[in-house]
Amino acid sequence: MRYLFILYVFLDYIKIIVPTINSLAVTTTPIAKKRNIQTRVLKLSRQLLHCQELINERKNKCKLIGDLLVKEIPKFIDRLHPHRDATLKKIMSNYLFSDCSGIIQSGIYDSDVYPIWLKGGYRFIHIYCDMESGSHITNKTGWITFQQRKNGKINFNRGWEDYVNGFGNPNEDYWAGLETIFLLTWQNEIVFSYGYRIFRPNLRVDLEGWDGFHAYVEYKRFYLNSESNYRISGLGKRFGTAYRSNFRNSVVQNEFSTFDHPAEGYYFLPGCSGPHNSGWWFLGCSFSNLNGVYQGPTEKMSERFGIYWYQWVLINPNNTALKHASMKIQF
Missing domain, CATH: 3.90.215.10 (Gamma Fibrinogen, chain A, domain 1)
Known part of the structure; x- marks a missing residue:
């Protein structure tokens, strides 16, 4: 009998407490949500600032690397292929260009000495082409x-x-x-x-x-x-x-x-x-x-x-x- 009485008392207490808790939850949820959103926005702002700092740092590093490559790549090409101009002219000679305009049409625009195929003489001549x-x-x-x-x-x-x-x-x-x-x-x-x-x-x-x-x-x-x-x-x-x-x-x-x-x-x-x-x-x-x-x-x-x-x-x-x-x- 004593245990049964305690159970009834506990149930009555639950009936009183639960509505009170529910009412409190209803009244405090919007404030909590607002604070949660503010906290998230603040965190995102900090993350964006950090990302921007990283991007700027990467840009500066890329610029330095790019400037270095612009200066150094031609040097590496010269080391790897020191006779590229002579090779270019040798390759060009296989195309039998008959004038300087044809050389320009092939994508070469520098004024220089090039091999021209002399049709009547059936031979090459090396002659200066004014491309400018x-x-x-x-x-x-x-x-x-x-x-x-x-x-x-x-x-x-x-x-x-x-x-x-x-x-x-x-x-x-x-x-x-x-x-x-x-x-x-x-x-x-x-x-x-x-x-x-x-x-x-x-x-x-x-x-x-x-x-x-x-x-x-x-x-x-x-x-x-x-x-x-x-x-x-x-x-x-x-x-x-x-x-x-x-x-x-x-x-x-x-x-x-x-x-x-x-x-x-x-x-x-x-x-x-x-x-x-x-x-x-x-x-x-x-x-x-x-x-x-x-x-x-x-x-x-x-x-x-x-x-x-x-x-x-x-x-x-x-x-x-x-x-x-x-x-x-x-x-």
């Missing part, structure tokens, strides 16, 4: 440089055989040779069902004085006639800055002459540029001679001995001697 100068006529880059004056290291006072075969260094002073120039102008031959057609290249002349003044001229169409002492033929309309429109062309359609092989029937005035100091397309008192004697920075352009361009004094009031001169073709 654009063209007023074709809107393309990629010029085959067959004549170049840069430093005066090469003597241009040479005989006929040298001018036919070529001489010099394509990276410096250079003359590709009349026979090579002639064959280059025949590179772009298109075969049709009824025959074939030759598309002639355009000619570009670049001139730069010791005072930094630069001018150029482009001629539409240019080729040589090998049967008449490599006479210039078919020189077309001109564009550029190295001429005055009311004056005749500085490059004249004459036969080529040297001191030991002057063109027959031509005359050369003693006070003008002529075969006495180089090979060129001379006649009388010539209008140009880019193969003349290389002059220094303090000299003026010389009509008789130096690298000469008739209209230079008209476009450059200083009339300084030419520091650089080059002749190029492009299809």
Whole structure:
């Protein structure tokens, strides 16, 4: 009986306590939830700040590593493959590029000496490609440089055989040779069902004085006639800055002459540029001679001995001697 009484008392106590606890729980839950949310938000904020610090630290480390790699990777490549440029040119030679524009189309854009396949001669020539100068006529880059004056290291006072075969260094002073120039102008031959057609290249002349003044001229169409002492033929309309429109062309359609092989029937005035100091397309008192004697920075352009361009004094009031001169073709 005593245990039964205790059980009844306990049940009555439970009936009183449980509602009280439930009422307290209902009234305190929103406050507890609010505090819990605030605690979580605070923790998340701290975690985000910590993540941001880690990200910034990683960025700085990655930047340092990236800068180091940019500097060091080329050195490692040089160590692993020290002759990559020569290898590149060797690989290129297997593609039989016939002009500099084709090299650009293959994804190589640096001006440099490249192997060009000479179709008419069935052989390679190494020649400088100007990949930077654009063209007023074709809107393309990629010029085959067959004549170049840069430093005066090469003597241009040479005989006929040298001018036919070529001489010099394509990276410096250079003359590709009349026979090579002639064959280059025949590179772009298109075969049709009824025959074939030759598309002639355009000619570009670049001139730069010791005072930094630069001018150029482009001629539409240019080729040589090998049967008449490599006479210039078919020189077309001109564009550029190295001429005055009311004056005749500085490059004249004459036969080529040297001191030991002057063109027959031509005359050369003693006070003008002529075969006495180089090979060129001379006649009388010539209008140009880019193969003349290389002059220094303090000299003026010389009509008789130096690298000469008739209209230079008209476009450059200083009339300084030419520091650089080059002749190029492009299809």
